Amino acid sequence: MAQLTDSYDRKIDYLRISVTDRCNFRCQYCMPEDIEFKDKSEILTLEEMLTFAEACLALGVTKVRVTGGEPLVRRNVVWLVSRLKALGFEDVTMTTNGFLLKENLEALVEAGLDRINISLDTLKPEKFAFITRRNHFQKVWDAVMAALETPLSPVKLNAVAMRGINDDEIVEMAKLTLRYPMHVRFIELMPLNGDTDGKRFRSLFIPGREILERAQAELGDLHPVQKEDPAAPADEFKFRGAPGTFGVITPVSEPFCARCSRLRLTADGKIHPCLLTDLDVDVKPAIRSEDPIPAIHEVLWEAARIKPPAGVTLPEESRSRTMSQIGG
Ligand SMILES: Nc1nc2c(ncn2[C@@H]2O[C@H](COP(=O)(O)OP(=O)(O)OP(=O)(O)O)[C@@H](O)[C@H]2O)c(=O)[nH]1
Numbered sequence: 436m437a438q439l440t441d442s443y444d445r446k447i448d449y450l451r452i453s454v455t456d457r458c459n460f461r462c463q464y465c466m467p468e469d470i471e472f473k474d475k476s477e478i479l480t481l482e483e484m485l486t487f488a489e490a491c492l493a494l495g496v497t498k499v500r501v502t503g504g505e506p507l508v509r510r511n512v513v514w515l516v517s518r519l520k521a522l523g524f525e526d527v528t529m530t531t532n533g534f535l536l537k538e539n540l541e542a543l544v545e546a547g548l549d550r551i552n553i554s555l556d557t558l559k560p561e562k563f564a565f566i567t568r569r570n571h572f573q574k575v576w577d578a579v580m581a582a583l584e585t586p587l588s589p590v591k592l593n594a595v596a597m598r599g600i601n602d603d604e605i606v607e608m609a610k611l612t613l614r615y616p617m618h619v620r621f622i623e624l625m626p627l628n629g630d631t632d633g634k635r636f637r638s639l640f641i642p643g644r645e646i647l648e649r650a651q652a653e654l655g656d657l658h659p660v661q662k663e664d665p666a667a668p669a670d671e672f673k674f675r676g677a678p679g680t681f682g683v684i685t686p687v688s689e690p691f692c693a694r695c696s697r698l699r700l701t702a703d704g705k706i707h708p709c710l711l712t713d714l715d716v717d718v719k720p721a722i723r724s725e726d727p728i729p730a731i732h733e734v735l736w737e738a739a740r741i742k743p744p745a746g747v748t749l750p751e752e753s754r755s756r757t758m759s760q761i762g763g
Pocket residue numbers: 500502528530552591593622664667668669684686695697710711762763
């Protein structure tokens with residue numbers, strides 16, 4: 436069967452599934468404290484998500500990332516991981532806030548999870564409570580340490596960079612890569628979650644280049660690391676002799692749309708061809724139809740067809756969305 440490609444000849448081989456819009460944290464850049472989640476009746480079952488993934492696999496999608504909201508608050512998500520692996524995906528990964536990770540590590544490894552990314556913006560418990568609006572630093576840090584002792588090591592740590600909030604920790608976070616086999620990445624803040632006039636964004640934004648310069652000024656030269664997946668968004672580097680890597684993800688200052696290989700499925704059954712536009716296509720009717728695989732294929736080709744070209748910027752009216760709806 437033909438490989439899924441978009442109108443600009445980009446190969447689409449990477450699917451991100453947001454298994455739930457719910458979360459046990461309320462990170463300031465992602466969602467408001469009083470967010471209303473979707474009614475459970477609107478959310479796809481895990482079996483339906485699996486059917487969608489199966490249709491993607493037949494069109495040459497080989498990688499799938501399970502995300503959310505917080506994927507580990509969705510009951511039986513470990514089952515989904517094991518079924519995705521059994522279907523034949525080469526790379527099944529998860530992005531989590533880490534709160535429920537330690538108790539799920541063994542089951543995730545057994546289910547065949549290939550890699551894990553953990554979001555951690557700070558190494559200071561009080562600041563963690565300020566950013567996530569939940570006082571759970573220690574539990575997340577214990578999970579990071581526990582994950583390093585499993586076949587999921589090396590783990591990736593994701594930190595959203597915010598001026599005046601966690602930029603004083605750039606060097607401490609970078610130093611983790613000298614001590615542990617971790618891939619630490621700072622992500623540029625994107626103006627979502629009600630930041631319609633972009634005010635919060637302008638005061639907090641730090642470009643990735645500045646982050647790399649500030650780390651190098653203290654810790655010495657960073658050497659580029661060859662990517663395993665050339666389409667991956669992170670630019671990764673190593674300090675001399677370090678077991679881990681340090682990097683940046685720069686969707687704002689240096690967008691990587693020209694190499695974008697991704698589609699996203701939301702928990703309520705919409706395909707988002709791009710994280711930073713409002714375009715979506717409803718695939719729920721196709722998933723629930725009598726002959727779902729060909730029906731889903733039609734919708735997938737339509738989503739790929741409308742995927743925007745390189746150079747996407749987020750229109751102001753789209754900034755009311757929360758990242759948790761689309762899965763990051
Ligand atoms: N604008 C934009 N941002 C992205 C895209 N992919 C990832 N990001 C940002 O980078 C963050 C980190 O992504 P992760 O979930 O850790 O996954 P990843 O780095 O893509 O992981 P790999 O599968 O290992 O390449 C996301 O939460 C987004 O903030 C993308 O396609 N477009």
